[in-house]
Each structure stands twice: as structure tokens, then as C-alpha cells.
Amino acid sequence: MQSDLSFSKHQRAAARFVLLGFCLLHVAGIMSYLLRDGRLSIVPIYDDVVYLIDGLRRLAVLDRQGIVGFLSDYVYAQPPHAPLVTLTSVLGLLLSAGAPWGPYLLNAGWILLVLLLGRFALRHANQWTRIGILVAALAIPMFGFVLAEFRPDPVWGLLVGFAVIVSASTDLIWARRRHLIALGLLFGLTIVSKPTAAPASMVVLGIAWIAQVSASMLVARARDISRTVRAGGWVALGAACLFIPYLVTNGAAILAYVREVMAGDSMWRTPGSAWEHITYYLSRPTGTLVLGWAWYAALPLFAGCVALIAWFRDKQALPAFAAVMAATTTAYLIVTVSAVKSLMIGSILYGTIVAAVVWSLGYLMTRIPFRGSAVLVAGALVFAVAWVPRTGQIHREDPSMLAADTANRTILPALTEVLRARPNATVLVTVPGPAYAGTLDFLSRQQGMTRTFLSGYTSDSWERVWQSASSADVIVVSEVGMVGQSLGYSFPSLKYQMRLLDELRTRAEFAGSPAFTDAKNRSVWLFVRNGK
Secondary structure, X not given: OOXXXXXXXXXXXXXXXXXXXXXXHHHHHHHHHHHHOOHHHOOOOOOHHHHHHHHHHHHHHHHHHHHHHHHHHHHHHOOOOOHHHHHHXXXXXXXXXXXXXXXHHHOHHHHHHHHHHHHHHOOOOOHHHHHHHHHXXXXXXXXXXXXXXXXXXXXXXXXHHHHHHHHHOOXXXXXXXXXXXXXXXXXXXXHHOOHHHHHHHHHHHHHHHHHHHHHHHHHOOOOOHHHHHHHHHHHHHHHHHHHHHHHHHHHHHHHHHHHHHHOOOOOOEOOOOHHHHHHOOOOHHHHHHHHOHHHHHHHHHHHHHHHHHHHHOOXXXXXXXXXXXXXXXXXXXXXXXXXXXXXXOOHHHHHHHHHHHHHHHHHHHHHOOOOHHHHHHHHHHHHHHHOOOXXXXXXOOOHHHHHHHHHHHHHHHHHXXXXXXXXXXXXXXXXXXXXXXXXXXXXXXXXXXXXXXEEXXXXXXXXXXXXXXXXXXXXXXXXXXXXXXHHHOOOHHHHHHHHHHHHHHHOOOEEEEEEEEOOOOOEEEEEEEOOO
């Protein structure tokens, strides 16, 4: 096989150009779909809108206080829930002058980073082999989810997986200090990418590390325990440089969030039998939605690696393979044992599978004498056959999404007219869908009106529902049964909805009228407190 050393400077530049070209095609195709029929063709909605609102708020801080003020707010005053997504949101909105497409487009930078990590992890293969494998990987739908879902999960999952294979491609025991610290910084970046999942990230990375080091010592003739411990210390130091400062400033808030979502009585718990939980993430419909062709290829590729490692008695590859398989297995166990399940939570599993597939292809291509140009052609063919721009969980063709888009756009003019006259107004949206607190908040902010928007979705008693309504200046109430309501979850506030609507109609302190009526003659009502 042709070595990288035999490649000229121009050939290496050409290889980078080919990878960048496919990456640009991927980004352009998916962004076009998002604007035509995907998430960007409707108003901003859950959960992305939370990070978009945070970006607009911090962009206003940047406008008024400059870079120092922005950094003070970002690091100390109000540390972000998800640092990387928030930073992308601010820079993207700065790029697009407040339009939602900016942050989504800027997420392409994370795709490029993951590809560079993959290119580094495959550095023992030649240039064209690396490019061919990564081009094929771009056709995996998860790379589309990075653009289509503006939240930390897809980026986090891929960072976890590719951090594992970067580590797996490194001789951890004998690596230089600066390389180990750099690896630690990558681990730290991965952990900070989704702080609420920091324990899961650390467990996956830690077990992969232990598996790799243990296998290395098992096959080595001489075991240097002290050097191994020092290597682990340098990696831990690098990770701590990024994670510890965030933990100090925002650790308590993150812990409170995790307790709320993962509590035993959480409404987010996923019902189902033990078998349904075991197969939740790896069933064909779910698995192919995120993994695409990799869902079919993963197990055969892993089996091929086992066969070749055994056939060649490849002691050098065994530690790396042990790390990759340990990470994948651990990620699967973490998301399967959890009572709360969703595609986004499964990102840590899907990201490790994607990275494991990339590593396995790289290993097989170095053991089987394929020409690099043949691998590049094969990768391009996989991309041509498997890649589609339609990706993500939100599509305009969904009646619920279309209803949400129509309702929020229709309600906005009447709402903003009220808000202009009430600079300190508090707006309560009592149930999710078809009107959403976050969506109306973002749209109002785009028009220069920063008001307090509250959601009463999780109010679990009439007392809590009425307490929230009594303190609000504007109340948005949807009639029960409207298209696009409740997101498929049993939100507690839904059972008090008609009672609240009847109560507000009889209260003299509120004036109400329908702001949007659907095809079934059900309405979203806008109630405004009189005398303010």
C-alpha cells in the first residue's frame, strides 16, 4: 500500500480538497433541504429554540458590552447550559443578523472538526484511503443531524466516538507528554460539549482508555506501570483544564437539571417492556434513521476486524480494537439502562458506532491490499447511493409541525401589539402546541421586544396552574385536541386546560379572544389582563 510519505505536497493538497468538496456538498444540500422543507422552513421550535433564544440574549450582551462583557456573562454571570452550542448560536446569529439559519450553518464547523479527527485517527492509512472512508461516512445520517438539530446531542455523540478512535490510534503508554495533554484537551472538549451527560461521557472515555491500556500491557513483553500511570495523569490534566472551570461555575445547575429529567417519577420516562428497552436504539427503523448504511455494515465490519486480528495475530491492533469495542458496548449499556430514551440521548451510542465503523474500515483497508484510489471511488459511490439531504426529526410535511408554524405566525401580530404597550409584561403559554412559549419568545426578540415568557407545561395541579395564570399579564391558552398539541407526551397541564379557559372567560380582569382557529374550529386564545 502506498505510504503517505510517497505522496507529494500537491497530492496531499488534492486529497484535502476532495474531502472539503464533499463536505461542502453535504452542508449545502442539507441546508437547502432545511430551508425548503425541514426545520428552517417553519418557525423555531423545541428544543432548538431554547439555544437560539440564549444566543439572541447573549448577542444583545455583546452588542451593549463588547467582548469583555460578553465573556464575563458567558463564563461567570450566566454560564451556558451547553457551552459549545451557545457559542455557535451567538456566532451564527451574528453572521445571519439574527436569522435562525446562521447557527445551523455554523454547525458545519463541528462536522469539519469531526472529519479532521477521523483523518488523524486513520493516519496509518494512505491519503486516498482516508478520504474515501470519510466521504462514505458523510453519507451516514448522523452527520446530517448535526446540521438539522441545533442542540448539543449529535455533536456530543460524534465527539465522544471520534475522541475514542483518536485515542485508540495513539500509543498511550509511550506517547509524548504534549500529545497526551492534547488528547486530554480533546476529552475535556467532548465532556463539556454536553455537560448534563458528563458522567456518561467520562465513563465511555474512561472504560475505552482502561481497555486499551490493559490490552497494551497484556500483549507487551515489558510492562511499565509507572509510565502508564503518568500517561493517564497527563490526559486527566488536559481534560480537567476545560471541564473543571465549567464544573465550578455551573455544576450545581447541571446537577439540578439531571435530577429533574432523570428522576424516577419523571414524565420523560419511556414506557415499554424490557425487550423494547433493549432494542430501542438498535431496531431497524430507529437505527437506520440515524446510522443509515452503517446500521447494516457495523457488525460485519467488526467481525472482519476480529477475524483479521486473529489471523495475523496482530498484537499492535488489539488494544485499539479493544478500546473501540469497549466504548461502543459501554455507550449501549448506558442508554439502554436509562429509563429516559430518545434519539438525541442515543447520540452517545450512535456516535461511537459511527466512529467504530470508520476505525474498522481504516484497519481493514490497511490489512487488505486495496489501492487508495479504489477506496476513494468506493467511498464516492457509497456517498452517491446512500446520502440524502432529508434528515432530522422535524419536517414541514408533518401536520403537527405545519400547525405549529401557522399558529405561531398568526398569533404573533396580536401578541406583539400587546407587548409594545407593556414593556414589563409576563407572558404565560399554558400547554405545548400549537403555540409554544419558546417560539413566541424568539419571534418577539427578533422584533426587538425582550419580555418574560413562561411555560406552564408541567404544572401538575390546579393550584399551580392558577397561580401561574394569576401572575401573568398575557396568557396563551390552546383548546384541548388541537393539531400539534403535547408533542406526544402527557403534559400535566393538559388536564386543566378547559377549566382554565372557562375560568379566564368569566374573570373581569382578563379580556380574551381567539388569536388562531384551526380547521376543526378549535382555537388558541389570547387573554390580556385589563388595567395594565
